[in-house]
Amino acid sequence: MSYEKAQSKNVIWDWLTTVDHKKIGIMYLAGGAFFFALGGLEAILMRIQLMFPEFTFVQAQTFNELLTMHGTTMIFLAAMPLLFGFMNFIIPLQIGARDVAFPFLNALGFWLFLFGGILLNVSWFVGGAPDAGWTAYVPLSSESPGHGLDYYVLGLQIGGAGTLIGGINFLVTIINMRAPGMSMMRMPLFTWSSFVASMLILFAFPALTIGLLLLMLERLFGATYFAVDFGGNVIIWQHLFWIFGHPEVYILILPAFGIFSEVLATFAKKRLFGYSAMVFATLIIGFLGFMVWAHHMFTVGMGPVANAIFAVATMAIAVPTGIKIFNWLLTLWGGRIQFTTANLFALGFLPSFVMGGVTGVMLATSAANYQFHDTYFVVAHFHYVIIGGVVFGLFSGTFYWWPKMFGYRLNETLGKWFFWLFLIGFHLTFFVQHFLGLMGMPRRVASYLPGQGLDSMNFISTMGAFLMTVAFILLLVCIFVSTKNRTNVADPWDGRTLEWTTPTPVPEYNFAQTPLVRELDAYWHEKYEGDGKMKAAEPLEDIHMPNGTILPVVMSLGLVVAAFGLIYLVHPLTIVGFAITFGAMFVRSIKEDHGYHIPVEAIKRDKEEG
């Protein structure tokens, strides 16, 4: 393909075939936002059902499907893809690269996630969604009637492959594609934390994949790994799931920590306090994240030795997390704090997350955990860390990077309304749940009986959920209303890192000349110590770009076809599906594709226009 041809593609075809990390990032954000809304809808239906005791808004079976899909959707299809969206768009810009290391794989990862997510949700329309909780404990999951759990194992295997591919891609990108002078210890914290999160993906997802594979073999082909009557063991599933599941929460929270580190430093107008301590704290959290999975299993009978060890190991994570909290506070100390919406979410995160963190230590107390476990106390805890941490991070990142991604700032007035409503709604929903749990309300209950002292707090919790819903709608209004503010400012926040050196909208090659990095916070350094421009690390030359391709879509679609064949045991369909996927892989392997070059003249033209 020539440069001219690459410029004149049909819009839809362009997005379907793109391998540009920025477009893939935006598609991740759009897909993640769709599933976030869907998971939110599931949540609000559950909160309505729990508004009154013995309410019959939805049936118990439907409730179990809602709770399963809410958890699965929010973790796998909303939080992770939204973070992947920012990682895709921002990391190459932050490290001064023109794209990720494997643009084709990047596209494949996205399409696998999207098709896996859609496949999972098809189950709603064909006889019932999975109903065994997002943790899918056997034998409830392995013996669950209908096809819901089949959609779960196959949808997550396809989506999980996409995540694994994405994680490997980020690892290679960050190791190999940093601009000259960008040593590891000069990388922005968002890149660092995404790097550690990608390592966790690399080691954690295989455990899930194995678990899902075993569960699939058990459900579809009568294997007996978990069947007690045939000498199977149900605890194996729990270990496999949580060896993945616990690092998973760090996969989510670490990139969010990265976003807060960028946002707080930018809006306090100060360098991040204790940068190297922050980096090592991130690494230690990532490492310890693999050592503590069994704290989800204190009550399954591992014995006091294992319980004590995992309890102490879990408490240890509070130390590096505390280091991060104090470093953020000291970053603000002595700064000039600007209360933009992006920063409000970062500032709202600090107390909210600390509250979630301290209940985490309480939960780690194994002997007390026997009371907390599987009650609403746990529900409150993980929503405090996931909403107070991850979701606040996503919203902060949204307001922070939106001008770079879309060329306009989000309306600050609406943004602040959104922030306050969401913050109040969030605490209203989940604070009371700590008490509900200790007062005797187990989690995952489709309703509760009157006269057990649980009525009023459940009602309050539901009111909070309504407030969060209103806030989310306000965000959508904010995004829509703000489109008229298009200004294409390159550096709206007086940014510190390389992404703000690129023009807005970011050209497809990102940097006309690869920048030379001379300090941490490279752009800030050039602005306040130099002449305000990045030094170029290379002469202006033709830029080599990869061609777009439809093959990632075809490969992913083939796997979906194969999945339907497996779910309904229609073997010819399975074979056709795999043939499509492997055929596309074959084509990809033998077809020579040298990409194309963007001529120097076009780059110069862009520069003059910019």
Added chain:
Amino acid sequence: MKYLWRLLPLSLILLMSGCGVQNLSALDPQGPVAEMQYSLIQLSLYIMIFVLVIVFAIYIFVLYRFRERPGDTHIPKQVHGNRTLETIWTTIPILLLLMLAIPNVMDTFTLADVSVNEEGEESEDGEMDHVVVEVMAHQFWWEFTYPDYDITAGQDMYIPTDTRIIIELQSSDVQHSFWVPALAGKQDNVPGIQNDMWFEAPEEGVYMGKCTELCGPSHWLMDFKVIAVDPDTFETWASNMAEPPSNVTEPEGEVAVDGRGVFEQSCISCHAVGDDGGNIGPNLTNYGEREVLAGYMDPTDENLEAWLRDTQEYKPGNEMPNFDHEAINDEEMAALIEYLNELKILEEE
């Protein structure tokens, strides 16, 4: 003024202990195990409130002191870090965690110790100093077997007060979890594995128990009761369960005799009264003394009929079939209900 700080966590605890229904809430412990866990919860809460107060104080100060004021355009000093500070906030949390970790490890081992003193098994007055109860969880009900007494009960778990109760947890189908918040934290009923725990109830009373592991559509209705009675009453209960009194084995009223007939025709393959009957559903020997029907409903005649007619409506996914009018007509139903209501073993006629 300086003591006011100390009252803050205390008032929170008071607030907390005001929460919830007695004999259900874990914040109102009624036995040594729940008390041990409650004091651990309190300890962790005190430490955590200490942390929260410090963090929030710095946070509020920083936000107020270093907020951007109108017209302020100065560029703050770019500080790299401070080793002393960083050492302090690494060390202090470690010490705080040790304060919590050490009692936790001790309690974890105490709670796991289900050994009983073999020699002192019977105290001087001939009473057992411990009672073993095998708890078998089913979708969606509980079966309590007392191996030392050779009896099995359903839904209501009678225990003697002031006696160590050794619980052996098992499951017949999917994973469940056994939780009596006011007496003890939970342990799981895992298929294929036996888990042990213990608790004691110093006071007589009816304690609410719940299943806390998602086990199917009626998970939220899988409640049970722990009924603590004085040791003498317990011995009476246990021996009457083993050999039911005549009002249970040979009902006297004419209607009840008919009801027994219906029971033998429709129920006995799954439910036992005394030794007589199957063990697929709960043992009904003391049905007339149940606190609740089907784990959660008031045991009225109307509710009982509604339940028998349409069990799937009231506890979806359970194993019991519905009995329509063809299976049991209205007259038979009335007789059956009369018979079941008379199944009482503690009140002598």
